[in-house]
Amino acid sequence: MPGTDSTMARLLLSGEALSDGDFRRVYDFLNLESDCLGLGEYETWYGLLSPAVTYKVLAPAFLDATRPRRYGRENAYFDDDYASLGIRVKQLTTPGFTIAENPATISRHFVTNIRGVANGEGIEVVSNVLVVRVRSTEPEPGVVSARRFDRLVETPEGLRIESRLAQLDQVSLQQLNLSFFI
Template sequence: MSAPTPTGTTAVDADVYTAVATFLAREARLLDEGREEEWFELLADDLLYTIPIRQAAEPRTAEINRSAFRLRDNKMNVRTRLNRLATGHAYSEVPPSRTMRLVGSVEVSPGPGPDLVDVSSALLVYRQRGIDPHFDLIPCRRNDRLRWTGEGLRLVSREVILTETSLLTPNLGVLL
């Protein structure tokens, strides 16, 4: 039986929560280990991956502009991005970033359909390149929609809400 959560949505059972948390942990490990092709298999064909603009001068309730994006990709765009990275000529990633993704504050609720779940999580990405002593910390919140399939969970949509309004990292060459 589901219990109401503080936000008024219905909670999911422990097995669903565990499956989602395991999916997010696996996804983070695959990306940290440079296994982007395996990560790509976790994406639904109808994927929409967005990073909307955050505006510091707006009130908190209106600071996310969901009609303007730092990034707005579908699965084909992600495929193109991965193909480019594999050429060795994606200069924003030469040398490749070394990353560690910490995923936490995971909340899972039923999605709009029987095979969908909505997930909110916090992500902190540590990023360092080559022998450069400088590193970046990229904090964000992610709003995901996952779909149950015969092969397991697949990422249908991801909205990344960056904590920073002015990015301190030189580029967003890593996947969040």
């Protein structure tokens, strides 16, 4: 799993810069993925994952700058693998299996600030994502933003996500649920 801003900064400084062509491929891949998520094409999105995928979404915390104290494990909203994501996709794509997403949320994923670097394990990508969602039960638009650290790997079918770490920006999520992917 790619790490945090500090490890990403090291990679960006030390790794092999992406060619214009590779950057374009990463850019197109992330836009394709955001279209899948925004349009609810979850089975297509699932096909963009490596079977070895690790998928984690973390909550932030407000800590004292001089004496931060953390306890327990990370505070994760998602800590999933290919099998568990498959069950989530099955739930979200089967109308009789979901109350939360039937009728489906109207949402858009906006991905910006994309940077990437190649290393021996694939392409490490950092980006920001803003998800805007409107629900039948909460008509006022809800917003979730996060910083994402991805590892994309080359496969015969094209790029695939091998790991994602999304760091959310809200300590108390102003959403009734996370029945969607970041």
